[in-house]
Every structure is written in C-alpha cells, then in structure tokens.
Amino acid sequence: MSDQTVNDQARRYSSQTGGRHAVVIGASMAGLLAARVLGDHFERVTLIERDAFPASAANRKGVPQGRHLHALLVKGEQIISKLFPGLTSDLTEGGAIRFDLPGDVLWHHFGGYKIRFYSGMTIISMSRPFLESQVRSRVLALDNLTCLEQCDVDSLLADRDRTRITGVRVHKRSEGSQEEALDADLVVDATGRGSRSPGWLEALGYSAPEESVVKVGIGYTTRIFRQNPDSLPGAKAIFTMPVPPHGKRGGALFPIEGGRWIVTLAGWLGDHAPAEEQGFLDFAESLASRDIYNAIARAEPLSDFVTHKFPSNLRHHYERMNRFPEGYLIMGDAICSFNPVYGQGMSVSALEAEALDDCLKEIAGRDRLQGLARNFFARATRAVDNAWSLAVGEDFRFPDVEGVKPAGTDLINWYVSKVHKGALHDREIARAFFQVMNMTHPPATIFRPGIALRIIKNSLAYRKPDPAQ
Numbered sequence: 001m002s003d004q005t006v007n008d009q010a011r012r013y014s015s016q017t018g019g020r021h022a023v024v025i026g027a028s029m030a031g032l033l034a035a036r037v038l039g040d041h042f043e044r045v046t047l048i049e050r051d052a053f054p055a056s057a058a059n060r061k062g063v064p065q066g067r068h069l070h071a072l073l074v075k076g077e078q079i080i081s082k083l084f085p086g087l088t089s090d091l092t093e094g095g096a097i098r099f100d101l102p103g104d105v106l107w108h109h110f111g112g113y114k115i116r117f118y119s120g121m122t123i124i125s126m127s128r129p130f131l132e133s134q135v136r137s138r139v140l141a142l143d144n145l146t147c148l149e150q151c152d153v154d155s156l157l158a159d160r161d162r163t164r165i166t167g168v169r170v171h172k173r174s175e176g177s178q179e180e181a182l183d184a185d186l187v188v189d190a191t192g193r194g195s196r197s198p199g200w201l202e203a204l205g206y207s208a209p210e211e212s213v214v215k216v217g218i219g220y221t222t223r224i225f226r227q228n229p230d231s232l233p234g235a236k237a238i239f240t241m242p243v244p245p246h247g248k249r250g251g252a253l254f255p256i257e258g259g260r261w262i263v264t265l266a267g268w269l270g271d272h273a274p275a276e277e278q279g280f281l282d283f284a285e286s287l288a289s290r291d292i293y294n295a296i297a298r299a300e301p302l303s304d305f306v307t308h309k310f311p312s313n314l315r316h317h318y319e320r321m322n323r324f325p326e327g328y329l330i331m332g333d334a335i336c337s338f339n340p341v342y343g344q345g346m347s348v349s350a351l352e353a354e355a356l357d358d359c360l361k362e363i364a365g366r367d368r369l370q371g372l373a374r375n376f377f378a379r380a381t382r383a384v385d386n387a388w389s390l391a392v393g394e395d396f397r398f399p400d401v402e403g404v405k406p407a408g409t410d411l412i413n414w415y416v417s418k419v420h421k422g423a424l425h426d427r428e429i430a431r432a433f434f435q436v437m438n439m440t441h442p443p444a445t446i447f448r449p450g451i452a453l454r455i456i457k458n459s460l461a462y463r464k465p466d467p468a469q
C-alpha cells in the first residue's frame with residue numbers, strides 16, 4: 001500500500017458532491033454482498049479488509065474456513081446471481097460443476113439413500129476461494145467503491161451523545177502507520193464470528209447483546225483429490241450424514257473446479273477425523289455408507305490435510321437490544337455463525353444483503369438513516385431464525401449437545417425424522433425436504449397436509465425394523 005492516508009484512498013472515487021458514504025468492515029462473503037447492495041444506495045462505499053487479496057482464487061488467512069467444503073444453497077445462488085448477472089455462467093465456464101439435487105447425489109441418512117430423481121433443483125459446486133474471488137472482482141469493479149486492503153478497524157466513532165455511529169478508527173497493517181479516523185454515514189460490521197461489535201458497542205455505553213450458544217464440538221478434516229469418476233459411477237457428489245445419537249460422523253465429497261474433488265469429513269462432539277492418510281481413510285470407511293471411502297481409496301491426493309474446529313452455533317441477538325446506535329449494522333457470521341455442516345452461512349449472508357436492499361429502498365430519498373438498524377435486524381432475524389431452527393434442531397438430536405433447547409424441539413425432530421425416512425422412498429417428501437434445506441421454501445413446507453399424509457403412508461408401507469430408529 002502507498003503512503004497515502006486511508007482518507008486519501010477512500011476519496012479516490014468519490015464524486016465531488018460530498019454525498020453519503022458507507023463503510024463495510026470485512027471483505028469476505030457477507031461484506032462483499034453488503035458492499036454490492038450499498039453501492040446502489042450510497043454515493044461511495046469503502047470496503048476495509050485486514051488481509052491482502054490473493055491474485056488468484058487462493059485461500060487467505062482471514063477466511064480459514066475457505067479451505068473446507070463450502071456448499072452454496074439454492075437460495076444463496078438465486079440472490080447472488082441477481083446481484084451479479086452473469087456470475088454463475090462465469091463460474092461454470094471456470095470449472096464449477098452444476099448438479100441436480102437429489103438426482104446426482106448419493107445422499108445417505110437415516111438408514112438409506114434419499115430417493116434419486118432429477119428434480120430440476122440444481123446447485124453449483126466450486127471451491128470457496130473461487131466463488132469469493134469471482135464475487136470480489138465484481139465488487140471491486142464498482143465505480144463508487146474503494147477497497148482498503150491490509151487495513152484493520154480498531155473501533156467505532158460516535159457522535160457526542162453516542163446515539164449515532166459516525167465512522168471508524170482504522171490503521172494500515174504497515175509498519176509505523178498511524179491510526180486514522182474515517183467518517184461514514186453508515187458502518188457495516190461484516191468481520192465474521194470473531195466480530196468485536198459487542199465490545200465496541202459496550203465501549204460506547206451500550207449493553208452487550210444476548211447470546212445463544214449451542215455447543216456441538218464439530219471438527220472438519222479436508223483433503224483435495226483428483227476426480228476419479230470411475231469410482232463414483234452415476235453420481236457427482238456424496239453426502240453421508242450420521243444418525244444420532246450413536247453416529248457422530250459424517251462426510252461429503254463435492255466436485256470443484258480443476259477436475260478436483262473436495263472431501264470433508266466431519267465429526268460431532270470431539271469425534272474428529274485424523275489429519276493423516278490411514279486415519280482419514282479409516283474414518284471415511286466408518287461412515288454410515290462406504291461411498292466416500294470407495295471414491296477416495298484409490299484417488300490421487302492433491303493437497304495436504306487441513307482441519308478446522310467449530311465449537312458452537314453462536315448467535316448474537318442484536319434485534320433484542322433496547323438501545324442500538326443509528327448508522328450501524330452487523331451482518332453475516334458476526335450476527336450468527338451456524339454449524340457449517342448444514343451449509344447455511346453464505347446463503348444467510350445473501351438473505352441479509354437482500355433485506356438490507358429492501359430496507360434502503362424503503363427510505364430512499366430521505367436525508368437520514370433513522371430506523372434503518374431496527375428495520376434491518378427485524379428482517380435479518382427472520383432469515384437467521386429459519387436457519388437457526390434447522391441447524392440447532394438437528395444438532396439437538398445428539399443428547400450431549402449443550403445449549404438451551406427451544407421448546408418443542410424433540411417433537412419437531414420426531415416428525416423431521418419421519419421426513420428424512422420418507423425422503424428415502426417418496427419423491428414429493430424428498431422434494432419438500434430439499435426445498436426447505438435449500439431455503440427456497442419456509443420450514444412449514446414439510447408440515448403441509450399433503451406431505452404429512454405421504455409421511456403416514458410411508459411409515460405404514462416401510463414399517464420394517466430400522467437401524468436409524
């Protein structure tokens with residue numbers, strides 16, 4: 001970075017009108033999507049990122065989870081492709097693979113495979129760095145956006161009575177650089193699970209947000225392989241889930257660009273896959289189906305093993321705070337970090353970006369951003385609630401998972417286990433399950449009378465003893 005101040009840089013693309021300025025902290029998926037939306041509503045946007053961006057689709061320090069399998073749910077893809085027309089065709093041209101759910105997937109759960117049929121519901125599969133780099137290049141090309149790389153935000157600036165955030169204190173990550181103040185009309189925290197918003201707000205006299213924590217003790221171990229389609233005949237991807245309480249191990253194999261497979265083995269409650277050859281293979285062989293083991297046993301590894309520990313689902317209830325400053329929002333994992341096994345984080349970030357766009361459209365033309373935070377958190381909460389109830393609901397099937405179990409979870413889980421089993425035989429039940437899982441339909445979809453009736457019929461038809469029971 002040059003010896004320009006951050007203010008010099010932030011003004012580089014500024015119009016001369018002194019119009020409204022938004023600052024986004026963190027340029028991972030939530031920050032990039034927020035910046036894209038803010039670009040439509042603010043005169044200028046400054047995106048501040050601690051890391052230097054890699055020149056290609058490579059991993060970076062600030063997103064360690066990017067080395068592991070990242071599924072983009074259908075709802076996330078729908079929103080992202082609306083924000084960036086042409087993105088998905090560029091992704092597939094760059095090697096991302098589109099496959100049908102459940103047509104192309106060996107999805108093993110609750111004692112069998114989800115019924116295979118071509119539903120027309122497809123997901124696009126690629127590495128996380130490839131997706132992020134493609135989104136990032138489009139955001140960085142916005143005319144009214146400046147990105148400050150290798151810059152850290154240290155704290156918030158507020159007005160005299162501390163009811164409005166007026167900017168951030170930021171320093172460049174180069175030796176001897178001084179902290180500087182950067183003024184803004186709106187600041188968005190998209191710094192992920194490690195967000196310092198609770199502390200920053202407390203320093204300004206606000207109470208800390210309530211937290212919900214559900215401890216799952218998940219461990220990921222991941223390795224990349226060269227694709228070997230002969231060992232995965234008739235399918236493009238594998239998803240093997242454990243059936244609690246006895247099974248704690250799962251795994252997934254997805255195709256990614258460059259003719260590769262990414263294989264992530266996951267374990268709940270400390271039962272993690274070893275990061276070495278034989279231990280990894282043994283773990284794969286111990287899953288409820290041998291599909292991943294069969295696919296990788298003779299496949300050529302293209303990477304070392306990487307691991308990631310994920311202690312808990314963690315949610316900050318900003319929507320419940322009695323007082324919250326104007327001019328400030330929090331998005332993405334900084335609001336809620338979900339057990340990654342269910343693949344929800346990026347799609348919830350996309351839903352939040354959509355909510356932000358809607359909120360800003362409603363106040364378009366007004367001078368002030370009064371009420372934006374309250375309106376935004378109310379809408380974001382709907383997206384987070386749905387994802388949270390799906391994730392922690394499934395996690396609470398493990399009796400040793402710790403946290404406050406929402407009332408009715410056991411009853412809902414009993415019904416959902418019937419959905420899982422029904423989806424082994426019945427296309428309509430499977431379709432409803434995948435629609436809810438992909439967030440294109442609300443959770444209530446699986447409770448519709450038509451689906452409930454099919455579940456009863458299925459239960460009667462397949463009443464044989466079930467290992468998943």
Ligand SMILES: Cc1cc2nc3c(=O)[nH]c(=O)nc-3n(C[C@H](O)[C@H](O)[C@H](O)COP(=O)(O)OP(=O)(O)OC[C@H]3O[C@@H](n4cnc5c(N)ncnc54)[C@H](O)[C@@H]3O)c2cc1C
Binds near residue numbers: 025065070333342
């Ligand atoms: C192991 C794992 C697997 C996952 N798999 C999936 C999946 O399959 N599908 C899915 O949708 N989601 C998945 N997720 C979640 C997904 O990675 C996140 O939801 C997504 O990246 C959005 O996060 P974010 O942008 O809010 O934060 P992050 O991705 O954590 O990014 C935060 C950014 O802020 C920057 N930053 C932090 N502090 C500062 C600061 N003070 N100043 C400047 N910059 C700062 C960081 O460098 C980073 O770039 C997974 C998560 C994990 C842990």
